[in-house]
Amino acid sequence: EDQVTQSPEALRLQEGESSSLNCSYTVSGLRGLFWYRQDPGKGPEFLFTLYSAGEEKEKERLKATLTKKESFLHITAPKPEDSATYLCAVQANDYKLSFGAGTTVTVRA
Amino acid sequence: DSGVTQTPKHLITATGQRVTLRCSPRSGDLSVYWYQQSLDQGLQFLIQYYNGEERAKGNILERFSAQQFPDLHSELNLSSLELGDSALYFCASSVGGAVTDTQYFGPGTRLTVL
Numbered sequence: 001e002d003q004v005t006q007s008p009e010a011l012r013l014q015e016g017e018s019s020s021l022n023c024s025y026t027v028s029g030l031r032g033l034f035w036y037r038q039d040p041g042k043g044p045e046f047l048f049t050l051y052s053a054g055e056e057k058e059k060e061r062l063k064a065t066l067t068k069k070e071s072f073l074h075i076t077a078p079k080p081e082d083s084a085t086y087l088c089a090v091q092a093n094d095y096k097l098s099f100g101a102g103t104t105v106t107v108r109a
Numbered sequence: 110d111s112g113v114t115q116t117p118k119h120l121i122t123a124t125g126q127r128v129t130l131r132c133s134p135r136s137g138d139l140s141v142y143w144y145q146q147s148l149d150q151g152l153q154f155l156i157q158y159y160n161g162e163e164r165a166k167g168n169i170l171e172r173f174s175a176q177q178f179p180d181l182h183s184e185l186n187l188s189s190l191e192l193g194d195s196a197l198y199f200c201a202s203s204v205g206g207a208v209t210d211t212q213y214f215g216p217g218t219r220l221t222v223l
Contacts, residue, residue: 043214095165
């Protein structure tokens with residue numbers, strides 16, 4: 001069974017304090033790994049898709065990387081508006097999607 | 110605003126009842142996905158439709174069913190409701206069904222089963 005584990009569960013950062021979120025996965029044939037951002041009471045918002053080990057993608061203060069067993073979401077010099085829950089998901093060859101439980105990031109000014 | 114609409118926003122019903130959740134995808138999107146999000150289970154993929162056909166099935170209970178209509182809107186039917194079915198139900202849509210296609214999520218329907 002496909003599994004996605006995210007760590008830590010929660011992360012409290014000071015504004016400007018860079019950090020990384022981890023997503024480790026086991027999947028029967030990876031079609032893609034996704035990162036989403038979710039604000040309380042709202043639907044997830046797409047951030048990145050990664051397809052193969054070694055791939056990296058960046059968007060503003062966020063950078064996602066992928067290895068064969070895990071992905072990292074690096075937040076550089078975060079701002080309070082980066083506070084959210086960050087979700088990782090994998091899509092297997094049978095198109096099934098599995099989500100991790102998320103990492104809730106709180107950035108204090 | 111993602112362009113995906115879901116109705117109703119909130120739904121309160123009793124155990125044993127049946128409800129229908131509706132989703133209208135973004136204009137031009139052929140794929141619709143349904144998800145359930147509860148506090149203890151996180152975000153769970155239920156089912157995907159692509160241009161009217163079922164594409165992938167996740168952890169969808171037999172009491173739940175879905176369909177995508179010719180105009181591409183989709184409905185998720187939940188029957189014999191139990192307390193544990195209380196959750197946020199999200200619909201998402203994408204242009205196609207490929208992994209390269211970004212999924213856009215709707216605002217969700219909050220279902221409360223009493």
